[in-house]
Amino acid sequence: MKLDRPDLTSSSSASMPSAHGAASAHGGHGALSGAALVPSLQPGISLNRKDFTSDQEVRWCPGCGDYAILATMQGFLPELGLRRENIVFVSGIGCSSRFPYYLDTYGLHSIHGRAPSIATGLVTARPDLSVWVITGDGDALSIGGNHLIHALRRNVNLTILLFNNEIYGLTKGQYSPTSRQGKVTKSSPLGSVDTPFNPVSLALGAEATFVARTMDSDRAHLSATLRAAAAHRGSALVEIYQNCPIFNDGAFEVLKDRTEAEARIFHLVDGEPVAAGDQVVVRDDMGHLRVVARDDADSDRIVIHDPSSEDTSLAFALSRLSESTLSHVPMGVFRKVNRPAYDDLVRAQVDAAVNQAGGPASDADLDALLAGRDTWIVGG
Amino acid sequence: MSKPVQQLDRVVIRFAGDSGDGMQLTGDRFTSDSAFHGNDLATLPNFPAEIRAPQGTLPGVSSFQLHFADHDVLTPGDEPDVLVAMNPAALKANLRDVPRGATIIVDTDEFSRRNLGKVGYAVSPLEDGTLESFHVHALPLTSMTVDALANYDLSRKDKERAKNMFALGLLSWLYTRPLEATEGFLRSKFATKPEILAANITALHAGVHYGETTEDFAHTYKIAPAVMAPGRYRNVTGNTALAYGLVAGAHQANLALLLGSYPITPASDILHVLSGLKRFGVTTVQAEDEIAGVGIALGASFGGALGVTTTSGPGLALKAETIGLAVSLELPLVVVDVQRGGPSTGLPTKTEQADLLQALFGRNGESPVPVIAPQSPVDCFDAAIEAVRIATAYRTPVILLSDGYLANGSEPWRLPHVDDLPDLTVDFATEPNGTDPDGKPVFHPYLRDPETLARAWAIPGTPGLEHRIGGIEKADVTGVISYDPDNHQRMTDLRDAKVKGIAATIPPIEVDDPTGDARVLVLGWGSTYGPIYAASRVVRRHGMSVARAHLRHLNPFPSNLGEVLRSYDRVIVPEMNLGQLAMLLRAAYLVDITSYTAVRGLPFTAGELADVITEAVLASNPARHSAATEAQK
Numbered sequence A: 001m002k003l004d005r006p007d008l009t010s011s012s013s014a015s016m017p018s019a020h021g022a023a024s025a026h027g028g029h030g031a032l033s034g035a036a037l038v039p040s041l042q043p044g045i046s047l048n049r050k051d052f053t054s055d056q057e058v059r060w061c062p063g064c065g066d067y068a069i070l071a072t073m074q075g076f077l078p079e080l081g082l083r084r085e086n087i088v089f090v091s092g093i094g095c096s097s098r099f100p101y102y103l104d105t106y107g108l109h110s111i112h113g114r115a116p117s118i119a120t121g122l123v124t125a126r127p128d129l130s131v132w133v134i135t136g137d138g139d140a141l142s143i144g145g146n147h148l149i150h151a152l153r154r155n156v157n158l159t160i161l162l163f164n165n166e167i168y169g170l171t172k173g174q175y176s177p178t179s180r181q182g183k184v185t186k187s188s189p190l191g192s193v194d195t196p197f198n199p200v201s202l203a204l205g206a207e208a209t210f211v212a213r214t215m216d217s218d219r220a221h222l223s224a225t226l227r228a229a230a231a232h233r234g235s236a237l238v239e240i241y242q243n244c245p246i247f248n249d250g251a252f253e254v255l256k257d258r259t260e261a262e263a264r265i266f267h268l269v270d271g272e273p274v275a276a277g278d279q280v281v282v283r284d285d286m287g288h289l290r291v292v293a294r295d296d297a298d299s300d301r302i303v304i305h306d307p308s309s310e311d312t313s314l315a316f317a318l319s320r321l322s323e324s325t326l327s328h329v330p331m332g333v334f335r336k337v338n339r340p341a342y343d344d345l346v347r348a349q350v351d352a353a354v355n356q357a358g359g360p361a362s363d364a365d366l367d368a369l370l371a372g373r374d375t376w377i378v379g380g
Numbered sequence B: 001m002s003k004p005v006q007q008l009d010r011v012v013i014r015f016a017g018d019s020g021d022g023m024q025l026t027g028d029r030f031t032s033d034s035a036f037h038g039n040d041l042a043t044l045p046n047f048p049a050e051i052r053a054p055q056g057t058l059p060g061v062s063s064f065q066l067h068f069a070d071h072d073v074l075t076p077g078d079e080p081d082v083l084v085a086m087n088p089a090a091l092k093a094n095l096r097d098v099p100r101g102a103t104i105i106v107d108t109d110e111f112s113r114r115n116l117g118k119v120g121y122a123v124s125p126l127e128d129g130t131l132e133s134f135h136v137h138a139l140p141l142t143s144m145t146v147d148a149l150a151n152y153d154l155s156r157k158d159k160e161r162a163k164n165m166f167a168l169g170l171l172s173w174l175y176t177r178p179l180e181a182t183e184g185f186l187r188s189k190f191a192t193k194p195e196i197l198a199a200n201i202t203a204l205h206a207g208v209h210y211g212e213t214t215e216d217f218a219h220t221y222k223i224a225p226a227v228m229a230p231g232r233y234r235n236v237t238g239n240t241a242l243a244y245g246l247v248a249g250a251h252q253a254n255l256a257l258l259l260g261s262y263p264i265t266p267a268s269d270i271l272h273v274l275s276g277l278k279r280f281g282v283t284t285v286q287a288e289d290e291i292a293g294v295g296i297a298l299g300a301s302f303g304g305a306l307g308v309t310t311t312s313g314p315g316l317a318l319k320a321e322t323i324g325l326a327v328s329l330e331l332p333l334v335v336v337d338v339q340r341g342g343p344s345t346g347l348p349t350k351t352e353q354a355d356l357l358q359a360l361f362g363r364n365g366e367s368p369v370p371v372i373a374p375q376s377p378v379d380c381f382d383a384a385i386e387a388v389r390i391a392t393a394y395r396t397p398v399i400l401l402s403d404g405y406l407a408n409g410s411e412p413w414r415l416p417h418v419d420d421l422p423d424l425t426v427d428f429a430t431e432p433n434g435t436d437p438d439g440k441p442v443f444h445p446y447l448r449d450p451e452t453l454a455r456a457w458a459i460p461g462t463p464g465l466e467h468r469i470g471g472i473e474k475a476d477v478t479g480v481i482s483y484d485p486d487n488h489q490r491m492t493d494l495r496d497a498k499v500k501g502i503a504a505t506i507p508p509i510e511v512d513d514p515t516g517d518a519r520v521l522v523l524g525w526g527s528t529y530g531p532i533y534a535a536s537r538v539v540r541r542h543g544m545s546v547a548r549a550h551l552r553h554l555n556p557f558p559s560n561l562g563e564v565l566r567s568y569d570r571v572i573v574p575e576m577n578l579g580q581l582a583m584l585l586r587a588a589y590l591v592d593i594t595s596y597t598a599v600r601g602l603p604f605t606a607g608e609l610a611d612v613i614t615e616a617v618l619a620s621n622p623a624r625h626s627a628a629t630e631a632q633k
């Protein structure tokens, strides 16, 4: 038997040494990035947006927010400096899940809700791949809710982009698990009575190590968020507010108007006060978060953002500031902590067992396994 | 003092007791010792779904039946010659299976008024004549064990717990089994508990000594080693053999094995075994549910590993949509269904063959999947390798249908040599295989091998072959999304033809018809192999001719199957369902089938099948009737 995994050592990447075993065995790997084991481009070679654009005609409705996200992604991917063939997009079903077809990388458009599981198997088998999951609010939070929370809790090394348009787009406009209460849709003519999920709160509750929120139309912020997510080793969940002009137009409109946005979007910046325009977030006597005018705020009480805090309570409280009116919307990285990635730990156990046994199993090793300990000979 | 020895050719022993009495362990040990002695054997563990039902009750009874002989054994035996009943519940639950004249050994210490009451015995069956027609050995096994351990610094409870070793010692003496292997087993099991170890070994020997000294047993028995093909042997259960077959298949394919699985009886042992084989490069992911389990496996296959998922019927139902995706993606995937009684939760610890139609048709759309079934515990190894072969060579999901009887049953295994296993090396695509309209070299993921119709398989990480695939219908050759009506027809036909074409690489079905003049064929699949074969022998011994054949491939069928079916007056198909294979055969070949079915959670007995076959043979040729009756006289 030869190698049971692709030979990673042939890569030119500087970050290539058999780091995953060592790093995960010791638990901490602050320095190991999301793509640490993925081969980089040869020196002197760089790719551009066109290299990542497939020959398939994009088929979203005119004005769909998915176009903006795709364009940002095509512009961002070259920045990673990874080999194109080592990037994989895995999606479920929905308008958003068509995304992989438009990127000239490897891609797998799977079935409704199951992309996190499929991607878990892929990245566990292949540490040399940068694996991205593309999913929608229905895909990730209805049918695939179970897979999402388990991928997050395990901390599988995946970057999960959740396109949240608060509607089922592909099936033509039913309410989704993120639709606001009272939402009138084809399947809720009198208004939805469901209490929606807040994807950021849900992810934090599911032990996610990286959780962020961004928006389709804010190219710079989206790029920066993708950058941070890609650098994270473990599951990175990015909620992307995405407009569906056909079935839920304007769901995030107030965040797109410059002056409105200034008052509503609280940018989460590590080490900075959580603020929007002239408002800041403070902690009151009870420990609850409140939004107050900056001038009225007691400076000791102003919340300074700390995404790397082990304690999830601040990130969670920030996630609860969002209301259906979108009057206070934190954007950016809520949480980013280091915890060994599931797939690294799994591979470390396998690698240790293989190394301890002196290398990959030979035919003789397999013969010995089959024989076990209690054998007898029948003469002849 | 040695007693006279009587020679026997075969014995069926059933150990029965409370779930907490260690009957499975006792049976396992007796099995290993008998295998070691050179007997051929087959076993049937039978245990409740509850881990510990209330002590002493009927639902809490656990049993282990072992058939060992000086000739080749095909089934765990229809009826026990010896029943060891550790309490009244065990006696009551098993008595109806025990033929008159058989031996019954009971632990009288457990026949208290309270324990008798728990199972509705007003009077002890040891005293009211119930057991008149049996050879009964009523022995105080518990108190003899406790007495033998008088000098041990252990609680009474711990001492009582060794009574299964006392019983094992007694039976080992009775059937002249060696004890060394069991002693070795105990030494490793209780390596960190020297006092318990010593007590168990003492109890084991106390059982032997009791047999030697008591007048209760007049003689011992010998069962000579069976004549078996020369080689190195071990004993193995179906689940272990299946797990090893998967590892061997991956080894021969030079692929890393990645299992995604969610625990479910009776399949969990495969997950357990594979979890312990990391040294063989095996990765196991215990998923959050069965859908995730198969998704994880399929994702690994997309990455160029051998993705495997293991489950039972309820889990197969959950995996259906993902198996359909694998059909569409045309990627290798091995799905193991260890069938149990259904529908719904059904009978989790009992056996059945009622998932055949689910395996074949339990998906949306035209979604052909190859299906294969092992015929015996040992055969699970070869069947798993065959599943890997088909999955990798044809880029398709394959369903392997084992069942609860094969999973937990065991038999001696003549060890294969890895050298002799087939080479299953996979060809990954590494170069473009086509050109685009501008003449530029490109990769066409759905360009097929003209012979197998398997598509080109390029894995991520291969430069220049980047491509996107999914569950939406794909254009022939290029694999891009296509809603074109003619293309869908073509792709549906191609997927169908690919699976049908597998028949070219599977051996024709062989018919066993020693006299060559049989008019009745018995055709089975899966775990009914043993009982059907044993029943055929019984029938033949009575001077009648019957032909026998067994299907390993349920989809596609071997190419000669129709011809074989049509060459008999009558075809009997025994199945542990309501006639699923029979229905398939009628539909595929327009032949009449005599369907014989039962779903009692237990394998067929050879006796019941012999009756069914005899009736058919006599009906098919009345002239023979007199000859047969003549022969029986």
Ligand SMILES: Cc1ncc(C[n+]2csc(CCOP(=O)(O)OP(=O)(O)O)c2C)c(N)n1
Pocket (backbone or CB within 6 Å): A093, A094, A095, A096, A097, A112, A135, A136, A137, A138, A139, A140, A163, A165, A167, A168, A169, A170, A171, A176
């Ligand atoms: C098993 C299954 N059930 C239902 C569907 C139908 N379906 C396709 S997409 C979808 C909802 C998609 O909503 P979302 O994930 O929010 O994606 P969007 O289209 O809004 O991007 C549904 C219900 C399906 N394809 N498969």
Ligand code: SF4
Pocket (backbone or CB within 6 Å): A059, A060, A061, A063, A064, A065, A066, A095, A096, A165, A169, A170, A243, A244, A245, A246, A247
């Ligand atoms: S339905 Fe909505 S989400 Fe889907 S493509 Fe059209 S605009 Fe985009």
Ligand SMILES: [Mg+2]
Pocket (backbone or CB within 6 Å): A094, A136, A137, A138, A163, A164, A165, A166, A167, A168, A169, A176
């Ligand atoms: Mg949506």
